[in-house]
Amino acid sequence: MKQLNRTEIEQNLVHDAIVQIRKQYEQVESEEVPQELLENKYYKEYEQLDKLELLKDQHIKYCTKRLLNIGYSILYLDVGQPWCIYWPLNALCILQEDVSKYEQKIIQYLEQCKIGGFGGGPYQIEHLAPTYSSLLTLFILASPSSLGLVDRKGLEKFFWSVQDPNERGSYLMHVNGEADMRAVYIVVIMVILLKLDPKLLDGCAEYIASCQTYEGGIGGVRYSEAHGGYTFCGFAALVCMRKAHYIDQEKLLYWLVNRQMENEGGFNGRTNKVVDACYSFWQGAIFNLLILSGYLNQQLMNVYELQKYIHICQSPTGGIFDKPSKSPDAYHTSYGLSGYSLSDNQFLNPIYNIPNKSIEFVRQFFQ
Numbered sequence: 001m002k003q004l005n006r007t008e009i010e011q012n013l014v015h016d017a018i019v020q021i022r023k024q025y026e027q028v029e030s031e032e033v034p035q036e037l038l039e040n041k042y043y044k045e046y047e048q049l050d051k052l053e054l055l056k057d058q059h060i061k062y063c064t065k066r067l068l069n070i071g072y073s074i075l076y077l078d079v080g081q082p083w084c085i086y087w088p089l090n091a092l093c094i095l096q097e098d099v100s101k102y103e104q105k106i107i108q109y110l111e112q113c114k115i116g117g118f119g120g121g122p123y124q125i126e127h128l129a130p131t132y133s134s135l136l137t138l139f140i141l142a143s144p145s146s147l148g149l150v151d152r153k154g155l156e157k158f159f160w161s162v163q164d165p166n167e168r169g170s171y172l173m174h175v176n177g178e179a180d181m182r183a184v185y186i187v188v189i190m191v192i193l194l195k196l197d198p199k200l201l202d203g204c205a206e207y208i209a210s211c212q213t214y215e216g217g218i219g220g221v222r223y224s225e226a227h228g229g230y231t232f233c234g235f236a237a238l239v240c241m242r243k244a245h246y247i248d249q250e251k252l253l254y255w256l257v258n259r260q261m262e263n264e265g266g267f268n269g270r271t272n273k274v275v276d277a278c279y280s281f282w283q284g285a286i287f288n289l290l291i292l293s294g295y296l297n298q299q300l301m302n303v304y305e306l307q308k309y310i311h312i313c314q315s316p317t318g319g320i321f322d323k324p325s326k327s328p329d330a331y332h333t334s335y336g337l338s339g340y341s342l343s344d345n346q347f348l349n350p351i352y353n354i355p356n357k358s359i360e361f362v363r364q365f366f367q
């Protein structure tokens, strides 16, 4: 990622600018930022805004701390412990840090969560969400010992066990759990990369297409509202299967371009909602997917404005928050940085949200 060299005085200016922007938002306590605040075009008028940059060193410190404290940092997210490894690890990768030194500790930990798929922690049942974050973590590490932990037969068995009994092509997050687009996405992209039984893909494209709404985005289940996270999941799965044409891509693009907000430069997740830094990836990556599907031949999101929004969502001491007035967390740091790195078409794989070089290694390994 491009990082400019700044003098200490300039760095302090950047910090001051962020602190001042945060102060403007201190009054805002609810999720909804008042319309007056959005309409005063504060973001656009702020003279220091163009001076901001990515606080790379601070983010590296923030993520390293979270990764080294696996035991402590995951206490608050007991059923999603592998996520607390994936988020800082992927962020460090995006920041071009060498993560191989963490490999042994991470593998030892994930071994305890593994059944065939992975549970949210040791002694928990298999669940698709931690299976996804555990597998991505092992892919990022991209070594024979990390990929040695991938049990393809066990994964196949787990995926068959979570087929939705009521809907062809849909999946449940865990046995007897809820069905939504995340589940379809995770199964599809893992079946394809790990070369599992292709029968697991039967009906998936048709099911995803049936969840595209009148607005153009994709809902979590059929007849629900179009949403950034679910639209990413559904469309990434279609692109991975080379079946992007199953949905109306023109309508998708229309919905998508209207999610990047004019005043802030960041994305919202749904119509009439406020901007949130994590959608920098969930919505931003869909543009890269539309390029991958061949529907677009150039980037249509405003990358410059998006990066500016991410700049003001940085904590001066590292980490990214969803909007000014909030505190940083590993989730928004990871997806904020993923969104930031989408400007480089070659670096990040927009289907898997890990570096392309790791995906290539996995592909070769499971030849």
Ligand SMILES: [Zn+2]
Pocket (backbone or CB within 6 Å): 276, 277, 278, 279, 322, 332
């Ligand atoms: Zn968010």
